[in-house]
Each structure stands twice: as C-alpha cells, then as structure tokens.
Amino acid sequence: MTPAQDQEPEFLHAFTIAAHDFAGAGQVSIAVKNLLKEVGFSAQCLRRVAIVAFEAEMNVVMYGGGGGMSVYLSPALVRLVVEDQGPGIPDLDLAMQEGWSTATPEMREMGFGAGMGLPNIKRNSDRLAIHTSPGRGTKLVAEIILT
Amino acid sequence: MPVKLAQIASWLQAQVLCGQDALEREVLLVHAADMMSDVLAFSHPGSLLLTGLSNPQVVRTAEVAGILAVVFVRGKRPSEAVTLLAQEFDLPLMTTTYSMFDACGLLFAKGLRGWSLPERQP
Numbered sequence: 001m002t003p004a005q006d007q008e009p010e011f012l013h014a015f016t017i018a019a020h021d022f023a024g025a026g027q028v029s030i031a032v033k034n035l036l037k038e039v040g041f042s043a044q045c046l047r048r049v050a051i052v053a054f055e056a057e058m059n060v061v062m063y064g065g066g067g068g069m070s071v072y073l074s075p076a077l078v079r080l081v082v083e084d085q086g087p088g089i090p091d092l093d094l095a096m097q098e099g100w101s102t103a104t105p106e107m108r109e110m111g112f113g114a115g116m117g118l119p120n121i122k123r124n125s126d127r128l129a130i131h132t133s134p135g136r137g138t139k140l141v142a143e144i145i146l147t
Numbered sequence: 148m149p150v151k152l153a154q155i156a157s158w159l160q161a162q163v164l165c166g167q168d169a170l171e172r173e174v175l176l177v178h179a180a181d182m183m184s185d186v187l188a189f190s191h192p193g194s195l196l197l198t199g200l201s202n203p204q205v206v207r208t209a210e211v212a213g214i215l216a217v218v219f220v221r222g223k224r225p226s227e228a229v230t231l232l233a234q235e236f237d238l239p240l241m242t243t244t245y246s247m248f249d250a251c252g253l254l255f256a257k258g259l260r261g262w263s264l265p266e267r268q269p
Contacts, residue, residue, distance in 0.1 A: 026207030033211065043192070043213070050211040051187050058204075111183035111200045111208070120188050 009072035009079045017057055017084075019066030022110055028069055029053035035071065036078065041146050048124040049078050052142045055117040056082040062107050063087070064138060077126070078144045085137040092130060096122065148258055149173035152216050152239060155195065158257055159243040159250055161218060165230050166239025174215055177259050179251050183208040190214065191262045197250055201225040203232055210236045220247045 013035055015028040033050040053069065060067040064084025072079035089095050096118050103113020122128055125142040132138040153170035156163055163170065178190040179197040183204055186196060192213035198205055201223045209217055216239040219225065224242055225233075233240050243250055 023203055026204055026211070030207060030210055047192060047211070047213055054207070054211045055184065055187065109200075110202055110204050111181060111186075111198075112204070114182045114184050116182070116184035116188055120184055123188065 007074045007076065009074040009077060012071045012073045014068055014070045017060045017064075017067050017069060017082075019061065019064070021061060022106070025058055025061040025110075026054055029057045032069065032071055032080070036073075039073065045078075045144060045146050049080070049144050051124045052121050052144065053080055053082075055120045056080065056140055056142070058112050059117055059138075060084045060086075062103070062112065067137070075146070077146055080140075080142045080144075082140045082142075083137065088134045088136050088138055089130070089132045090134050092132060149175050150257070150259060152195075152241075155216075155218070155254065156241055158253055159218060159241070159245055161241035161243040164225070164240040164242060165234050166216065166237070169216075169237070169239045172215060172239070174259070176262050177251070177254055178214075178261060179247055181247075186212050186214070189262065194262070195259075197247060197254075199223055199247055201229060203229050205229070206232045206236060206238060206240075209233075209238055214238070216241070218243055218250065220245060220250050 017028050029050055032053045064086035067084030070081045094100050098119045099115040101113050101115035107113035126145040127143040129141045152172050174195040176191050176194040178194045180186050181199050186208050190212050193215050196209055196214045196217045197220055199220050201219050206229055219242040222244040
C-alpha cells in the first residue's frame with residue numbers, strides 16, 4: 001500500500017435521514033454529491049459514490065425508520081457510513097440477492113423495491129461491510145476508491 | 148449518431164416542461180424504465196430517460212445517474228414541485244402521449260439505441 005492508500009479517511013460531514021419521508025428521499029445523497037463535487041474527483045467516481053449513497057438512503061427511508069449518513073474522505077477513497085435504528089436485516093445473504101425484496105406497493109410506486117438496492121450498492125463499492133441483527137438496526141460501511 | 152433534444156421532442160410530439168434553453172444538447176443512448184434502481188444499475192451517463200413515473204425520485208435518480216433529460220410517457224405530468232426540482236438540477240423534462248413501447252419504437256426507428264449487456268454489443 002502506498003502512504004496515500006494507507007491514510008485513515010477524515011470525517012467530512014454527517015447528514016440526518018428522515019424516516020418515511022418518501023417525497024424528500026434522495027436529498028441527502030444529492031447533498032453528498034454536491035459536497036464531493038467541490039473536492040473535485042472524476043465524474044465516474046462521483047457517480048459511483050452518489051449511487052451507493054442514494055440506494056442506501058432509500059433503504060433507510062423505506063425500512064430503517066430514519067437514520068444518518070456520514071462522509072469520510074482521504075486522498076485515496078471516500079467512505080460512507082449509513083446507520084439506522086430499524087428492524088435490521090434478518091437474512092443478509094438473501095437481501096444481497098438481486099430480485100429479493102420486501103417492499104410495499106407504496107415503495108414500488110416510487111420506482112424502488114425491485115430487490116436491486118443492496119446489489120447496486122455492492123456493484124458500485126470497492127469495499128462493503130454491513131453489520132445488522134434483528135431489532136438492532138443496520139450499519140453499512142461502503143468505500144469507493146478514487147481514480 | 149448524436150441527436151438533439153429538440154429533434155427528440157419533435158419526433159415524440161412532446162411538450163417541453165422545462166429546460167427549453169437546453170434543447171441543443173445531444174443524446175447518444177436511451178434508457179427506458181419505471182424502476183429507478185434499474186436506471187441506477189444499468190443506465191449510461193448522458194442517456195435520455197423514458198419513464199412512466201413522475202415523482203421527485205425520478206428527478207433525483209436522474210441527477211445521481213447523470214441522465215441528460217427525462218421524457219414522461221403516456222401523457223404523465225409531474226407536479227410543479229418536481230419541475231422546480233428539475234430546474235434546480237438543470238434537467239430538461241418533456242411529456243409525450245405515446246406509450247412507453249411506442250415512444251421507444253419511434254426513437255429506435257430513428258436510429259437511437261439503448262445500452263444492452265456486453266454480449267449484445269455490436
């Protein structure tokens with residue numbers, strides 16, 4: 001590892017995600033995108049970060065009962081930490097499968113709940129860790145390496 | 148071959164809801180979907196999005212995925228709040244009374260293409 005990759009990311013900003021705010025869902029991710037746009041890295045990286053943030057934010061709004069997203073930055077990577085106090089994910093392996101979903105009709109009407117959220121997050125992250133257990137919420141840590 | 152938004156509006160007999168001053172922008176690829184996760188997973192930056200959904204998440208998804216403009220099919224019309232949000236993101240919006248299938252077919256016949264999976268690439 002080069003020194004730049006080794007460097008622990010520094011805290012940049014924390015956002016609150018409101019519960020069940022379907023109309024406002026996505027605002028935080030747009031704010032994250034705008035925050036990182038000022039830092040100035042490639043459009044492709046920015047898009048990957050924004051997609052991870054957006055899908056994670058939708059999950060917190062739809063299932064997590066609200067929570068927060070924190071952004072960390074080092075010269076080598078962006079780290080997103082997304083936490084909620086929701087019911088947790090009973091079977092994470094199942095939830096990671098494309099097409100598996102517990103979405104309500106209301107969520108589907110918004111264009112979400114096709115069982116692609118977590119697979120989309122995985123696809124756009126270079127490192128992903130999800131800590132969850134029933135009744136104890138979910139914490140997702142995603143890292144995107146800057147190119 | 149890139150196509151100007153103004154030309155697309157004309158082919159689809161679409162009404163431009165916002166972004167009138169951006170109709171010179173050019174589109175290479177088209178993505179049609181009602182599932183926003185599908186747009187996030189499979190669309191290419193700079194694509195035109197055809198959709199039957201008209202909620203705020205369509206505009207936010209477009210912003211996140213780098214969509215160039217949105218066409219609402221089946222005569223769908225977003226609320227004023229959604230149009231204002233699109234203006235904030237500099238995202239042109241149009242509405243056409245063609246169905247999703249017909250709108251896609253019209254644009255395909257004019258030479259526009261989607262981004263298919265690698266095994267389908269020419």
